[in-house]
Amino acid sequence: MSTNSSMRDEIDLCSVILVLGAVLLIGGFIAYFYPKTIWGIVIGYPYRDLGALLIVLGVVMIIAGAFLRTYAPRKTHAFYCKYCGTKNTEGAIYCKRCGKKIGQGSKEV
Ligand SMILES: [Zn+2]
Numbered sequence: 001m002s003t004n005s006s007m008r009d010e011i012d013l014c015s016v017i018l019v020l021g022a023v024l025l026i027g028g029f030i031a032y033f034y035p036k037t038i039w040g041i042v043i044g045y046p047y048r049d050l051g052a053l054l055i056v057l058g059v060v061m062i063i064a065g066a067f068l069r070t071y072a073p074r075k076t077h078a079f080y081c082k083y084c085g086t087k088n089t090e091g092a093i094y095c096k097r098c099g100k101k102i103g104q105g106s107k108e109v
Pocket residue numbers: 081082083084085086095096097098099100
């Protein structure tokens with residue numbers, strides 16, 4: 001099935017990095033402010049070092065993701081055939097799979 005590879009193209013690496021960074025950041029904050037309590041009394045923050053590490057990693061990943069999104073070479077805009085759903089490259093007039101007209105080349109349908 002060729003649809004599997006085209007599906008994978010849709011996953012944006014920058015978005016994945018940004019989401020992972022955000023998750024690390026949130027997890028880091030939770031760990032950083034997670035208190036160790038005994039009978040309801042806060043006696044310390046045992047995960048504070050881990051939390052700080054996660055926060056730093058999260059920030060680095062978000063910066064890296066934003067950097068990649070800004071400077072990575074843009075992909076050509078693919079679009080999908082409205083008849084069969086196949087992904088076609090930008091500027092295609094006829095679907096490469098079903099051959100129906102999908103582009104802007106002329107007025108015939
Ligand atoms: Zn098609």
